[in-house]
Amino acid sequence: MKKSGNLLSQFFFPLAVLLAVFYILFAIFVCLKSYSAAANLECLQNSHEIMRIKIYGSSYSTEGNTVSASLSIIDSNGNEISVIERSWSGSYLGAEFARVSLYGKNFVFPVSIFGKNNIYGSYSGWKKGTMLERYYNDYRQCMLLGHGSSYKDRRQLYWLSAFAVKKYPLPQFSMVDYISLDLSGCKSECFYSIICEEDGNISVIEL
Numbered sequence: 001m002k003k004s005g006n007l008l009s010q011f012f013f014p015l016a017v018l019l020a021v022f023y024i025l026f027a028i029f030v031c032l033k034s035y036s037a038a039a040n041l042e043c044l045q046n047s048h049e050i051m052r053i054k055i056y057g058s059s060y061s062t063e064g065n066t067v068s069a070s071l072s073i074i075d076s077n078g079n080e081i082s083v084i085e086r087s088w089s090g091s092y093l094g095a096e097f098a099r100v101s102l103y104g105k106n107f108v109f110p111v112s113i114f115g116k117n118n119i120y121g122s123y124s125g126w127k128k129g130t131m132l133e134r135y136y137n138d139y140r141q142c143m144l145l146g147h148g149s150s151y152k153d154r155r156q157l158y159w160l161s162a163f164a165v166k167k168y169p170l171p172q173f174s175m176v177d178y179i180s181l182d183l184s185g186c187k188s189e190c191f192y193s194i195i196c197e198e199d200g201n202i203s204v205i206e207l
Contacts, residue, residue, distance in 0.1 A: 030159060031163070033160075034159055034163040034164075034175070035102065037156035037159055038100065039102070041107075041157060049074045050202075051072065051074060052072040053093075054189070055190075057188040060091075064089055065091045065115075065117065066087045066115070067088055067093055067115055068085075068088075071085075073136050076146045077146030077148070078146075081143050086130070088113070091116070092116050092118075093183040094113070094182055094183055095183060096113075096114070098166075098177075099176065100164045100175055100176050102175065108196045109133070109136075109164050110132040111165050112129040114129025116184075133165045133167055141154035141155055142155075142158040144157065163175075164176050181194070181204065186206075190207075193206075
């Protein structure tokens with residue numbers, strides 16, 4: 001029995017070391033890619049529309065409240081990348097954004113949209129909402145850069161966005177902060193533009 005345990009430890013210990021080394025190397029790779037992207041990219045630095053939303057309304061039942069809406073993700077040219085139309089559990093909507101601040105630049109990425117039952121207050125369960133990264137990252141390119149952008153820039157922005165929204169379970173070293181946006185004040189059947197300001201803050205404007 002002791003010999004069998006020694007054989008298991010001889011197998012699993014090197015495997016664990018190998019996995020740890022791989023994780024560390026991958027973390028370094030992604031961090032370097034993110035720093036390089038932030039240093040080289042000059043795009044998305046001006047005030048620009050990042051999302052557009054129309055809330056259809058809320059419904060109430062004994063099974064729980066739901067709120068339905070149509071959400072568009074907008075590229076740097078003002079064009080729709082994708083449209084999400086569905087319902088969420090809750091009476092109101094909120095959205096979460098990730099902001100990377102490096103080299104005096106701010107890069108903001110949509111993280112999720114979620115339903116909530118309270119108008120005010122923090123929401124800690126945003127990961128239960130609809131994760132948005134897959135709607136603007138495609139084939140390891142970040143399509144938030146619109147027509148006219150280079151493949152290299154879209155690839156660089158992909159690594160920065162993947163790092164920011166925790167696509168990979170890696171430490172962020174205080175490089176990323178998260179912005180929660182309350183959409184409970186949006187009126188039904190009206191369009192709203194979600195704007196990323198030059199300083200990295202988010203604002204909502206009725207169209």
